[in-house]
Amino acid sequence: MVAIGAVGAAAVTIGVSGGFDRSENLPAPTAAGSSAGTVSFDSSDAGDCLQWTPTDDPDTDRQDLAEVSCAEPHRFEVARTVNLATFPVAEFATGSPYPDASRFAALRDEHCVAAVQDYTGGRFDPTGRYSVGLMFPSQAGWANGERSIRCGIQQTGATSALQEMVGRVADQDQSTVWDAGTCVGVESGVPTDPVDCGTAHAFEVVSVVDLGAQFPGGLPSVDDQDRYLEPTCTQAAEAYLGGPDVLRDKTLTLFWDNVDASSWMAGSRRVSCSVGKEVESGGFAAIVGSAKGDITIDGVAPVPPPPVPDGRSLPTPLPGAAPLPGA
Structure with a gap:
């Protein structure tokens, strides 16, 4: 059970870029x-x-x-x-x-x-x-x-301090991504800089995907990106978290970024698959602890939603859709 794509990606893009x-x-x-x-x-x-x-x-x-x-x-x-x-x-x-x-x-x-x-x-x-x-x-x-x-x-970074870089910028992929296992902090619902996962954070990166490997030609549309990233990020999240039900049980949302035309022309091809918890008022809840283990969300341990009765299924959320109850 995941809520995916444009809603989460937009929140991250705005939050991260605005925070810098x-x-x-x-x-x-x-x-x-x-x-x-x-x-x-x-x-x-x-x-x-x-x-x-x-x-x-x-x-x-x-x-x-x-x-x-x-x-x-x-x-x-x-x-x-x-x-x-x-x-x-x-x-x-x-x-x-x-x-x-x-x-x-x-x-x-x-x-x-x-x-x-x-x-x-x-x-x-x-x-x-x-x-x-x-x-x-x-x-x-x-x-x-x-x-x-x-x-x-x-x-x-969001703290205004200049971060260290390695290598000439024009020679590298400039995508805003972090390695799997990185937790990105949160302040007033807005993502900040990478922090220890034991402190409050907005989301945790579960995988980095190189879209260039799947789309060696021109810029893929957002729909094409989402069609590829939905199963790719889902599989990565399940492997990272240790099972297909962990995301649902912890009431977290799986989301990813999309690459736009200006980034693609500059050679940026990578996007992050991440898990976090968006709030209805906008922005992110504060999560403490790695999603691989015990967590709290805004200071409260998540309560798993009731199991789906046998013989019933719930529709898969569409890209950009709001999270389903319990997602």
């Missing part, structure tokens, strides 16, 4: 004259990957910013350097006031979206796990005349 702050996460290195961070920031260019150790102190954060191999963990991949001093406007002239966060966000939108698409050869997934980012001088660096900004790619 893609607007104001603009990392600014601390400009301290001879620091490694300043040297690396000033000399970095397209194709460079930058790493640093985050701290809670804004005066010391990114002091150790340095260029590393993109094959190593890093937090920013540079797509283009833009020297604002070349623009003949007073806003960027010597002695001009330091821009606020909203202005830097606007500069990112003006310069970096196109820069990232050019840098990746059009293979940037706008709804994938990565986002367009901007690195800019600190206030001290601006006062000293630094006007170069770096457009690039970053991975931002």
